[in-house]
Amino acid sequence: MESARAVSGGTKEVQVSFSFLNPLFWLGVLAVASPIYLHLRRKQPENLLRFAALRFLDDQPEPKQSPRRLRDLLLFALRVLALFLIISAFAWPFIRKANHIIVKESRVYIIDNSLSQQVEDGFVKARDRVANEFGKADRETQVAVVELTANPRVISGFSDSHDLAQQKVRQLQPSFQRGSYLAAFRQANSLLANSLGEKKKIIFLTDNQENQWNENLNTPPFLQDVEVEFPKPGTPSHGNAAVSDPRAQRIFLGEKSLVNFTVQLAHQGSIRSAKLSVRVNGQEVLSHQIDLTDKPENIIFQTQWEAEPSLQLRGEVALEVEGDALAGDNKTYFSLPPVQEGKVAVLAQSSFLKLALSPDIMRGQWATHVIDPTKIAEEVEAKNDAEVLCIESSYLQSTEARKLLWRYLSNARGVFLMVNRVTPLTKGFLKEIVFEILPEEARVGGSAKFQYIFANHPIFHPFTSPDYGNLMEINVIDPIRLRSKDAIPLIFSDKGEPVFFQNPKQPGKLYVSSFGFDRQQTSWPVHPTFIPFLDLCLQNARASDQTPTSFEPGDTYVQTFATNAGVSEVVLKNDKELSRTPVTNGKIQLRLPDQPGLYTLAYEGTSKSEKVIAINPSPKESQLAYVTKPSAIDTWTLPHSPPKNAAEQAKPGVDLSLSSIWQQRIWWWLLLAGLIGLACEAVLSNLKRRSA
């Protein structure tokens, strides 16, 4: 078999190789066979008499010339097929020898397109290098390209033409994503597993970020007989400053509606100073020059400003730094939805709690409905639940109150339970919601101060700033000793007892304090942190949209809708519309853009307000620390398989020795199929003869 060249477009030559698998070969065979078949079929012998009583002449000789008419197509087809298969089987080594191009090397380029690769145009250089490699690669080298992003993808496979692959690679643009090295290696390895090359190689064009390699050190080995090459040795450290993790929360202090904002500034290398500015809804709220000399590598900046509660806030933090190697992480975005007045039901005796939730204080934030203890049954009947229920455990003596609490929890609403008094009945009920009360003897009496607070929790995060008061000053007196295997303690007293919990196992959010809000049990109600805490606690307890508002580039956004929400489509837009995703089975799933920024999700078919989401690069990409020789590769690599027989390796091409034929599985299949065809033909013809 030889290769033919067809001229395409007058200038380019396209090679077409002929083999048995080429459709043109079969078309040609068909074209040649058809007229012969038709000729034989239509040819009638002369001097033929069609006679009915030939059985009395069966002693007469058969005609010398066999009839040329095809009488039994099935038999004919079987014979032809059997002959063809057997001929193919014996011809296979020669066909392979003539047509087979020995692939010496299969090579997969992994182009790291994460944000950190933008340092010194690392990505652009890698991309151009791969594109040029395609031009150099000969027919004996297979080349594939994998792009390392949030979801590593194959840019061009081994079967793609080099021109097309080159074109695809040149079209790649730097991204702000972070991807897993391991996922990219797995993708490349699966490509190599189906490759023909005698030598398999992965060329990883990356900056060798240290935190990436350290992420998957314990992965079981999976690379076998694959050579890994890092053309770029570990890059020396650069100076870099980055802003990340912006958090904005609304705090109400008396008449003031404030926004508490924190952002993390990370710096490394030779960066000495930076200018940080915060812009919200187009207005600059902060501009600050920071001296970074001898400062820790990670600094949290906190600021606050007054903001209208009904306003949707769209903010941007920008960092101006000189000598920054990576500009892509100098901006970060955040959004804060407007305040929506919530509804809280109160079943408590605490006058402080009632006062704190009164319209004078919580107007515009919370509408309070104080449940009359004599009319709990009516409340249960009414089924007009608020968003959050604040209840003291002393009311749990009532069956109706317990029913009410269960209903709030099972309907995914919030409950703030203050365990101020314990009776055997309430004890049993608390056990039902997975809280155990330790015996009286184990109780450490007396007053205790708050000691350990889960500062990263949304309720307590603003209190990391001293502007809102010091939680450590709060006293609790003889708190009930609670223990739970499911609930997360958020506050511990200085006696080591957990006094405030969140139970995430219930459908609704449940917060439990081991004390009531009376002066006999705590000093909190008269502390300046009480009102902000109460507001934040209720805000967190209310059933709201649980989907996050901050993502990384290339992440997948998933949101589920209630069956009666009526949302038909979700539109993703910034200045212009980017995509439309129809809601299927009450759910949407969309891939977020690659560019950091603020994006709006609009819900079609409903009056539901828009949601603003922020896309920021991963802070890990800002850590420009590199390794020269990643040890993870050694962990991922399997021991080498035993080398092939030296004599076999020495033989070029395909030989016809018995052992080499034995190794060619296709040969056996062809031969077996041919023999099966012959057997079928023999059985069929025997049956025909018998029936005749």
Place this chain on the structure above:
Amino acid sequence: MSTPTLADRFDPHTLAMLEGLDFKARYVMEGFLTGLHESPFRGFSVEFSDYRNYQPGDDLRHLDWKLYARTDRLCIKRYMVETNARFYVVCDTSASMGYRGSRAWESKLGCARIVAAAMSWFLLKQNDAAGFVALNDKTDIPQFMRPSQSPAQFGAMLRALDGLKPAGGASLAKLLQHTTRLVHRRSVILFFSDLLEPSEEMELCFKQLRFHGHEVLVFQILDGDEIDFPFTESQLFEDLETGTRRQVSPASAREKYLQRFNAFMEGHRRLFDSLEIPYCVLRNDESPWKALALFLAERRKFK
């Protein structure tokens, strides 16, 4: 003017000129009947048969009181049971039935079609019920028509006969098996075939038909070429059913052919004699009177 002989009343050219199986059938049957001295078109009634002695329990209505008065013997009158017989035309449609020699006035199947149609016409005239069985070569599904005395049945029979095409290989045994399966009540089977199929199964099927109480009339339709083997020139013969080919030199092969053919015919004759099946050979190059005569004679027995 002298009375025309039977041979004079059948002219193949006249038959060929007639359009439609209907006319051809009437031409054949009426041509035949006009030559008979005794008309077969006679009325039927309940006819007295004989007497038997009275047995206690017999119905007194059948007691012959006049005979009792005359002879002082109590006798019961017995009647010939007058029933209209059911006839089935069973026609072989294998490819060999399509043969038509140079002297034949119609192919074997054509001949069978005309004779069967003629008999059907006669039977329906006589208020007998006529039905039909043939075998579709492609599907092996029998074509079955329930016997009926209705005048419309003749049209249906003609359509069925007209639709027969010679095709396929040996199928006699299958046809007879289907007939045995489909014909339940005692009937008369008019079987048209060239019987050029040596088959033990066929013999068994005829026996089964007889065992089920059916009367069978076999009309073996053969071409003059098959009986006389008049060929002179050496030529290539191809079997109509199997496609087998033989290079035949008639001069040397004729004697042996006739010997084997006659032995084969003798075998059939013996078989049908043993089974008491009336049998006649109908040549498609001669008038069909012989077959019709046999049919009429046998029909009388079945009344």
